[in-house]
Every structure is written in C-alpha cells, then in structure tokens.
Amino acid sequence: MKVLVAIKRVVDPNVKVRVKADGSGVETANIKMAMNPFCEIAVEQAVRMKEAGTVTEIVVVSIGAPQCQETLRTALAMGADRAILVETAVEVQPLAVAKVLQAIIAKETPGLVILGKQAVDDDCNQAGQMLAALLGWPQAAFASKIAINGDHADVTREIDGGLEQLTVKLPAVMTADLRLNEPRYVTLPNIMKAKKKPLENVKPEALGVDITPRLATLKVEEPPKRGAGVKLADVAELVNKLKNEAKVI
Amino acid sequence: MAILVVAEHDNKHLKPSVANTVAAATKLGGEINVLVAGSGCGEAAAEAAKITGVAKVLVADAPHYEVPLAENLAALVVSIADKFTHILAPATGFGKNFMPRAAALLDVAQVSDICGIVSADTFVRPIYAGNVLATVQSKDRIKIITVRITAFDAAVGAAATAAPLENVAAVADSGLSQFKGHELTKLSRPELTAARVIVSGGRGMGSGENFKLLEALADKLGAAVGASRAAVDSGYVPNDYQVGQTGKIVAPELYIAVGISGAIQHLAGMKDSKVIVAINKDAEAPIFQVANYWLVEDLFKAVPEFTAQL
Numbered sequence: 001m002k003v004l005v006a007i008k009r010v011v012d013p014n015v016k017v018r019v020k021a022d023g024s025g026v027e028t029a030n031i032k033m034a035m036n037p038f039c040e041i042a043v044e045q046a047v048r049m050k051e052a053g054t055v056t057e058i059v060v061v062s063i064g065a066p067q068c069q070e071t072l073r074t075a076l077a078m079g080a081d082r083a084i085l086v087e088t089a090v091e092v093q094p095l096a097v098a099k100v101l102q103a104i105i106a107k108e109t110p111g112l113v114i115l116g117k118q119a120v121d122d123d124c125n126q127a128g129q130m131l132a133a134l135l136g137w138p139q140a141a142f143a144s145k146i147a148i149n150g151d152h153a154d155v156t157r158e159i160d161g162g163l164e165q166l167t168v169k170l171p172a173v174m175t176a177d178l179r180l181n182e183p184r185y186v187t188l189p190n191i192m193k194a195k196k197k198p199l200e201n202v203k204p205e206a207l208g209v210d211i212t213p214r215l216a217t218l219k220v221e222e223p224p225k226r227g228a229g230v231k232l233a234d235v236a237e238l239v240n241k242l243k244n245e246a247k248v249i
Numbered sequence: 250m251a252i253l254v255v256a257e258h259d260n261k262h263l264k265p266s267v268a269n270t271v272a273a274a275t276k277l278g279g280e281i282n283v284l285v286a287g288s289g290c291g292e293a294a295a296e297a298a299k300i301t302g303v304a305k306v307l308v309a310d311a312p313h314y315e316v317p318l319a320e321n322l323a324a325l326v327v328s329i330a331d332k333f334t335h336i337l338a339p340a341t342g343f344g345k346n347f348m349p350r351a352a353a354l355l356d357v358a359q360v361s362d363i364c365g366i367v368s369a370d371t372f373v374r375p376i377y378a379g380n381v382l383a384t385v386q387s388k389d390r391i392k393i394i395t396v397r398i399t400a401f402d403a404a405v406g407a408a409a410t411a412a413p414l415e416n417v418a419a420v421a422d423s424g425l426s427q428f429k430g431h432e433l434t435k436l437s438r439p440e441l442t443a444a445r446v447i448v449s450g451g452r453g454m455g456s457g458e459n460f461k462l463l464e465a466l467a468d469k470l471g472a473a474v475g476a477s478r479a480a481v482d483s484g485y486v487p488n489d490y491q492v493g494q495t496g497k498i499v500a501p502e503l504y505i506a507v508g509i510s511g512a513i514q515h516l517a518g519m520k521d522s523k524v525i526v527a528i529n530k531d532a533e534a535p536i537f538q539v540a541n542y543w544l545v546e547d548l549f550k551a552v553p554e555f556t557a558q559l
Contacts, residue, residue: 011377013378013513013514016380016513017377017380017381019381026376026377026381038495093358094349094358094359095352095353095356095357095358095359098353117495118495120377120378120494120495120514121376121377122376123361123362123374123375123376123377123378123494124359124361125345125349125361125362126349126352126359126361127349128349129319129345129346129347129348129349129350129353130349130350130352130353130359131353132319132320132350133323133349133350133351133352133353133354134353137425138320138423138425138426139319139320139346139350139426140426141319141345141346142342142345142346144488154429158342158488158489159342159343159431159489160341160342160343160442160489160497161433161434161436161440161489162431162432162433162434162487162489163431163432164316164428164430164431165428165429165430165431165432166318166426166427166428166429167426167427167429168425168426168427169424169425169426172425172426177488178478178481178482178488178491178495179481179488214357214358214387214388214389215358215360215385215386215387216385216386216388217383217384217385218371218384218385218386219383219384220376220381220382220383220384221381221382221384222380222381222382223375223379223380223381223382226520226525226538226539226541227541229525229537229539229540229541229542229543230541230542230543231537231543231544231545232542232543232544234544234546235544235546235551235554235555235558236558238526238542238544238555239555239558239559241542242503242524242526242542246503246524246541246542248446248502248503248523248524249446249470249503249559
C-alpha cells in the first residue's frame with residue numbers, strides 16, 4: 001500500500017514569535033523553522049508501517065515556499081521515498097491545502113493519507129478533515145493507534161475524556177495525535193541518502209486548483225499581558241492569600 | 250441572520266460546551282437554532298430547549314447518530330446548512346472532528362477556535378499557541394465557526410419558556426466508518442473544561458504515582474486534575490489530562506500549576522485562568538511570569554503541606 005503524508009513547515013515551536021510592528025502579521029524573517037511536530041509524527045507513523053511491511057511506498061507532500069524543500073528532505077531522511085513540493089508564495093489556508101492534496105491524490109492514488117492533527121502556527125486543525133470530505137473518504141482524526149487490517153483500518157482516537165475505537169474503510173484520511181509515536185532523530189547517513197531521493201516541484205495552477213485565501217487577516221496583535229504576581233514565602237501565606245485576597249478557596 | 254449551534258451531548262445530557270456556544274451565537278445576534286443529533290436523544294433536546302436565547306431545537310434522532318461520527322454528522326449539518334448564515338460548534342474534540350468536514354463539503358472556510366466576535370463576519374482567534382491574536386474576516390456565504398468555550402460565559406438561569414422542538418430528517422448512514430467502542434477515563438472529580446479549580450502537574454512530578462499528591466490536593470479543593478504535555482509525554486497520565494495548545498483550553502477561577510516550567514504550549518491552555526498559582530523549585534521557571542502567586546519550593550514538601558492546611 002502506498003501512503004501519502006502531508007507536512008508543513010512552521011516557525012520552530014520553541015521560538016517565541018513576535019508581531020510585526022505594523023500589525024500585519026507575525027515576523028518570520030530570519031527565524032528558525034521546523035517541520036510541524038504533528039507532521040513529524042505522521043511521517044514517523046508511515047515509516048514504521050513501511051518497516052513493518054504494511055506499506056510499500058511513502059510519498060511526502062508540502063505546500064509553500066521553496067524552502068519547504070528542506071522540510072521535505074527531513075521527511076526523506078526519516079524514511080520517506082519521494083517528495084512533492086507544491087510551490088507557491090500565496091498564503092495557503094486549510095481548504096486550499098485540502099484541494100491541492102485532493103488533486104495530488106487523484107494522481108498518486110494512495111491507500112492511506114496521514115497528516116498532523118494541527119499546525120502549531122495557525123492552530124486551525126482542519127486540513128485532514130477537509131481533505132477526507134473532498135475525497136468522500138472516511139476520516140480518523142486525532143489518531144493515537146493505527147492498525148491496517150486488509151480493506152479497513154482499526155484506529156484509536158483521542159477524544160475528550162478518553163479514547164474511542166473506530167473501524168474505517170480504506171482508503172482513508174487520518175490525522176496524527178501526540179501519542180501515536182515518538183518521531184526518530186534523523187542520522188547523518190540518512191540525511192546524505194535523502195539528498196539523492198526524488199523531489200518533484202509542481203505549481204498549484206498546474207494542478208488546476210484555486211488556492212485563493214478565503215479568510216482575510218485584518219490585523220494581528222499580542223494578547224493583553226497578565227499583571228505581575230507575587231512571590232510568597234511559604235504555604236501558609238499562599239493559603240491565606242487564596243482565602244482572603246483572591247477569595248477563590 | 251439565522252444561526253445553527255450543533256450540540257455536544259451524550260443523548261441524555263448536553264455538555265456544558267453547548268451553553269457557551271449559544272452564548273457566542275447570542276453575541277452574533279439573530280435567531281438561534283440548536284441541532285441535537287443523536288439516538289434516543291429526547292432528554293438532551295429538552296435540555297437544549299431550556300437554554301436562554303434558543304429559538305428552536307432541531308432534533309435528528311436515528312440509530313447512526315448515537316455517537317457523533319464525523320462523516321454522518323457533517324452530512325446532516327450540510328443537509329440543513331442553507332437555512333443558516335452561521336454554523337457554530339464548540340472547539341472541543343467533538344467540534345474539531347466534524348466541523349471542518351462540513352465546511353469543506355460546503356466549500357467554505359472554517360474559522361477555528363474564536364475567542365472574540367467583532368461583527369457578523371469578523372472574528373478574533375488565537376494563533377501561535379495563543380501568543381498572537383488574529384482578527385480575521387470571512388466573506389463566505391456561510392460562516393463555519395468553532396468556539397473557544399472558555400471565552401464566552403454561559404447565560405445564567407434557564408429560559409422562561411422552553412423553545413419548540415422540530416424533527417429534521419436523518420441523512421443515510423455513510424457506512425464509511427464504524428464506532429467500535431470507547432474507554433472513558435473514570436472521573437471522580439469534575440471535568441477539566443468545567444472545573445472551577447484545576448490542579449495540574451508537569452514533568453517535575455517525576456512519575457504517575459506522584460500524581461496522587463495532586464489528587465489529594467484536588468479532592469480537598471473539589472478540583473479537576475490536569476497535566477502539561479511533558480507529563481503526558483513522559484507517560485505519567487493519559488492524554489485527556491493535557492492542558493495546552495494541543496490539549497484542552499481551560500480558564501478556571503483557580504489554576505494551580507505544580508512542577509510545571511511553563512512552556513508556551515502549556516501557557517496557551519491556561520493563561521486565561523482568573524487566579525494562577527505556581528509551585529516550582531526552579532526560581533527561573535517561566536510559569537512565574539503568568540502566576541498571581543508563586544512559591545519557589547520543592548513540590549514534594551509544599552503540596553502535602555498545602556493539602557494539610559486546607
């Protein structure tokens with residue numbers, strides 16, 4: 001079975017972002033970028049399934065600036081077989097991501113598509129579910145365990161208050177949650193090998209997809225800061241403050 | 250304007266998220282309908298009819314709505330979507346699952362996790378783990394919106410008269426996915442998203458066993474127990490304890506962070522709490538920057554003392 005994994009290049013989650021002075025967006029120039037952590041989990045899942053023999057080929061796709069090639073190379077170093085960059089300078093919103101992936105899937109015909117559940121930059125949590133809708137495929141969002149069994153997959157999903165078990169027909173779209181796996185570190189020999197793996201470059205227009213943003217960002221700003229707190233000497237003082245000053249206990 | 254709120258429920262009772270989502274809908278202005286899709290969900294529908302501000306409750310009662318499978322629920326929402334200018338659901342595991350599917354079927358964008366309403370087409374939502382607030386405008390014909398429930402206070406008290414119920418036709422079962430079962434964490438304490446007080450532990454707890462210290466404190470306070478992603482990653486507690494950017498977003502009256510350093514991903518999930526207490530032995534922990542009160546102390550000494558003094 002062929003698996004397609006979509007990955008996003010984002011500001012490294014350990015970097016604290018700053019709002020541009022004119023409030024038009026977030027400063028991303030000269031900032032460390034990385035693969036979205038949930039996308040890493042999605043790639044890792046595909047690689048483990050290939051190592052286990054249930055998957056024969058892993059295709060990774062990223063949409064965005066030419067620098068997304070670096071992110072794709074990381075996925076190739078983790079064990080993906082080939083990569084497709086859909087290159088565009090336009091801000092690609094989740095519905096557009098889903099449409100681009102739909103067009104690629106029409107050509108690639110994978111048996112399974114895995115995405116991260118959420119990108120840590122726009123925090124939308126939409127693309128996987130939208131893609132499943134456009135394809136008319138079942139979805140298993142927030143997956144923490146995936147087992148392929150012939151023409152269907154048994155999936156455990158994270159839900160509020162616990163876990164849910166689903167059986168979905170294949171092909172299907174799944175989104176990776178935190179506990180699905182722990183992604184591997186890429187090794188130098190694999191980074192070297194990844195340089196030789198095929199990376200195809202396509203344009204959204206060539207796929208016949210309209211990626212015009214649907215939402216306009218009018219402004220961005222920093223949220224109000226919390227006032228400074230106080231350091232207390234001991235537990236007795238804490239209990240006293242909570243009872244008599246904050247009056248919350 | 251007509252607004253549809255898709256209700257989260259277990260067929261017997263509504264989740265508290267419904268009242269918060271209705272509160273957000275009220276800010277939009279317009280007639281509010283609530284969709285209760287379930288199986289034998291009459292009791293939940295009756296509860297929805299009593300929420301202040303609700304004009305009508307739409308009931309889709311069919312066996313395949315017993316659990317909210319995304320494929321079936323999205324198809325149902327789409328089947329009645331044309332009557333509405335706005336469709337809202339809570340940005341909980343429930344809403345996050347099916348709403349984007351409905352949006353894509355309608356060929357419209359979704360505005361995720363709104364925490365403010367500027368006008369009927371303009372909304373405020375957190376991005377970058379809540380470190381930035383974006384004001385976004387949607388020109389789509391139907392606005393599909395998930396609501397950050399902690400940002401909208403539910404109306405107090407029930408409506409004077411119950412809203413009428415109206416049946417809507419079920420859409421045939423998609424057959425694409427099947428519910429096999431669930432394992433729900435047994436809670437002897439309040440749910441995280443509904444709790445007035447939360448006691449959360451981080452990597453500093455050292456083990457799952459040590460969470461007993463927090464449970465003892467939580468029981469004294471009538472609190473829920475949460476955790477940072479680091480504690481979940483370390484396997485101390487299940488994922489549904491997780492508070493943060495990729496876990497639950499909470500805003501209780503009192504949030505007590507124990508052995509939590511305060512990574513931005515965690516702060517994203519709790520910094521709107523009214524009073525924040527941090528207990529950490531590291532005097533430089535970033536959690537202190539958002540705390541109202543903090544103690545630089547070994548948690549294994551401070552927490553039992555705290556419990557004893559309550």
